[in-house]
Amino acid sequence: MLRWKNILFQLLIIALFVGIVLLIRLQPITQTFEFDYDEGFNLMKAFLYSKGFALYTQIWNDQPPIFTVLLSHWLNIFGNSIFAARFLTLLFSALLIWCFYQIIRLTLGSLAALVATILLFTSWLYIRLSISVMIGIPSLALAMLSIYxxxxxxxxxxxxxxxxxxxxxxxxxxxxxxxxxxxxLMLFDLLAFQSKFIEERKILKIQLKAISLWLISLVFIYILIGSQYQQFWNYEQFLGTHLNQPSDSRLENFNNLKYLNYMISQDYDYIFLAFIGIWAIFSKKQKNGLLPLTWLVTATFILLRHKPIWYHYYPLLAIPICWLGAYGFDLLRDFFIKKSHGNLNLMNLKKLTIPYVLILIMICLIIITPPNPRGSVPKNIELMQMVLKYKNSTQWIFTDNPIYGFYAGLRVPPEIAVMSYKRLNSGDLTSTKMLAVLQNYRPEQIILTRWTSQIKSDRHLMTYISDNYSKTYSNEQEIEEHYVLK
Known part of the structure; x- marks a missing residue:
C-alpha cells in the first residue's frame, strides 16, 4: 500500500509540473504557429510515416527514428493537432524534471533537489523547448531516466x-x-562507486560485471532499433550531413566561442552557483558530484569544437549547471546552519563573511542576467489561407517549410520532408534534386518561405516553375511566395 501511495504521489508531481506549464504557456502552445523550423520537419516526418512511408528509404531523415515513430502513433491516437504534438514533448520534459529531482534527492536531500529543479525549470529557454516539437528534450529525458x-x-x-x-x-x-x-561518463561513474557494505576485494568484480551488463543492454537495444528501421544502411542521411558541414562565417552559430558565451550569459547567476558547487564537491570529497562535473566539462568542450551550435543545445549545459548548483546550495546552507548554532564571538571573520559575499554576488548576477527571450517563427496568415484555399485539389505540396503541409493535412514529398540549413549547407540537397522532385511528383502547390532566394537563383528551377505554375501570392519582401499548378 505504501509503495502504491508513493507511485501515485510521484505521478501527482509530474501532473503538477505539466499543469503549471500549461497554465503559464497555454496560449503559446495553442496559438504559436511555429516555435522553430525543426517543428515542421518532425511533424511532417511523423505525418508521412503514419501514411505508410518508410524512414530513410523513402522519408529523408538525418535523425534517429524513435521520436518520429512515437509521434506518429501519438498523433494517430490524439489527432493531427499541434497541441497534441507539443503536449507529447511536455510529457518528456516532465519526465526529465522528475528524474532530475529524484537523482539529486538521493544524494543531497529534498531541499537541494527542489532548488536545483527550479533552477533548471527557469533556465534559458527550457520552458520554450519543453513545448516545442523537437527531439532534444525527449532524448535528454530518456538519458536522465537512464542515470536515475x-x-x-x-x-x-x-x-x-x-x-x-x-x-x-x-x-x-x-x-x-x-x-x-x-x-x-556513466561508465566512469559505475567504475568509481564504492560501498562500505561490500568487501574491497569483491567490489572490482561487481563493478566489471555491472559495466558489462550495462553495455550489453545498451548495445543490444540500440542495434535492435536501428536494424528495425534500416537506419544503419543509410550512412549519408544519418551521419553524412552532420559531418560534412563547411564553415559559414556569415552565420553566428559557426562562431562557437561567441555564441556559447551568448548562451551562458543568460544564466550567469546559475553558473556562479555551479562554481560554488564545484568547490563543495572537492572540499567535501563528494564523489557523486563527479558525474555532473564531468558532464559539464565534456559538453563545454564538445560545443566549443562542434560546428554549428544551436540554441537548443543549451540544455546539455543547463542540466549539469543546475545539478552542480544543488551542491552549491547545499554548501551555502551548511554555512548558515553552522553560523546559527555557533558562537559568534569565536567565529572566524573569514567564515562569517564568505556566505554573505557569495549571496551578494548571486543577487547581483540575478539582476544583470537578461530575461529569457521568447521568440518564434512569424506566422503568415495570408499564406496559410492560400494553402487551405487550394487544399481540396491538392495531393502534394512542395515547400521549404513543411509545417504548412501539416496544418493543412497535406503531404510533402518524402525526399524533401527535411529541407534544413544543415542539409543545404552540406550539399546533400541540390537544385538538381529539387527539380527532380518537382518533375516526379508534380505537386499542386509550391510554398516558399525560407530558401526563396536560393531557389529563385537557380535558372533551371525557376524556368520549370514559370512554365508549369502560376504565382498566387507574394509578400512585400518577395520572400514568401505561393504557386499553384496550371
Missing part, C-alpha cells in the same frame, strides 16, 4: 536497474545522438 536507474542500482545492486539504465540510454541515442558522450 543507475543511481538506484548503486543503492541496492539489483541487475534489473542496470538493464533498464542501458536500455533507456539506447532509446535516448535513438532519439537524438547528442547524448553519446554520456556513455564514458
Amino acid at each position: 536507474f543507475l543511481y538506484l542500482y548503486k543503492q541496492n545492486y539489483r541487475n534489473l536497474y542496470l538493464v533498464l539504465s542501458g536500455s533507456c540510454l539506447a532509446l535516448s541515442l535513438q532519439t537524438k545522438l547528442f547524448t553519446l558522450y554520456l556513455i564514458p
Whole structure:
C-alpha cells in the first residue's frame, strides 16, 4: 500500500509540473504557429510515416527514428493537432524534471533537489523547448531516466536497474545522438562507486560485471532499433550531413566561442552557483558530484569544437549547471546552519563573511542576467489561407517549410520532408534534386518561405516553375511566395 501511495504521489508531481506549464504557456502552445523550423520537419516526418512511408528509404531523415515513430502513433491516437504534438514533448520534459529531482534527492536531500529543479525549470529557454516539437528534450529525458536507474542500482545492486539504465540510454541515442558522450561518463561513474557494505576485494568484480551488463543492454537495444528501421544502411542521411558541414562565417552559430558565451550569459547567476558547487564537491570529497562535473566539462568542450551550435543545445549545459548548483546550495546552507548554532564571538571573520559575499554576488548576477527571450517563427496568415484555399485539389505540396503541409493535412514529398540549413549547407540537397522532385511528383502547390532566394537563383528551377505554375501570392519582401499548378 505504501509503495502504491508513493507511485501515485510521484505521478501527482509530474501532473503538477505539466499543469503549471500549461497554465503559464497555454496560449503559446495553442496559438504559436511555429516555435522553430525543426517543428515542421518532425511533424511532417511523423505525418508521412503514419501514411505508410518508410524512414530513410523513402522519408529523408538525418535523425534517429524513435521520436518520429512515437509521434506518429501519438498523433494517430490524439489527432493531427499541434497541441497534441507539443503536449507529447511536455510529457518528456516532465519526465526529465522528475528524474532530475529524484537523482539529486538521493544524494543531497529534498531541499537541494527542489532548488536545483527550479533552477533548471527557469533556465534559458527550457520552458520554450519543453513545448516545442523537437527531439532534444525527449532524448535528454530518456538519458536522465537512464542515470536515475543507475543511481538506484548503486543503492541496492539489483541487475534489473542496470538493464533498464542501458536500455533507456539506447532509446535516448535513438532519439537524438547528442547524448553519446554520456556513455564514458556513466561508465566512469559505475567504475568509481564504492560501498562500505561490500568487501574491497569483491567490489572490482561487481563493478566489471555491472559495466558489462550495462553495455550489453545498451548495445543490444540500440542495434535492435536501428536494424528495425534500416537506419544503419543509410550512412549519408544519418551521419553524412552532420559531418560534412563547411564553415559559414556569415552565420553566428559557426562562431562557437561567441555564441556559447551568448548562451551562458543568460544564466550567469546559475553558473556562479555551479562554481560554488564545484568547490563543495572537492572540499567535501563528494564523489557523486563527479558525474555532473564531468558532464559539464565534456559538453563545454564538445560545443566549443562542434560546428554549428544551436540554441537548443543549451540544455546539455543547463542540466549539469543546475545539478552542480544543488551542491552549491547545499554548501551555502551548511554555512548558515553552522553560523546559527555557533558562537559568534569565536567565529572566524573569514567564515562569517564568505556566505554573505557569495549571496551578494548571486543577487547581483540575478539582476544583470537578461530575461529569457521568447521568440518564434512569424506566422503568415495570408499564406496559410492560400494553402487551405487550394487544399481540396491538392495531393502534394512542395515547400521549404513543411509545417504548412501539416496544418493543412497535406503531404510533402518524402525526399524533401527535411529541407534544413544543415542539409543545404552540406550539399546533400541540390537544385538538381529539387527539380527532380518537382518533375516526379508534380505537386499542386509550391510554398516558399525560407530558401526563396536560393531557389529563385537557380535558372533551371525557376524556368520549370514559370512554365508549369502560376504565382498566387507574394509578400512585400518577395520572400514568401505561393504557386499553384496550371
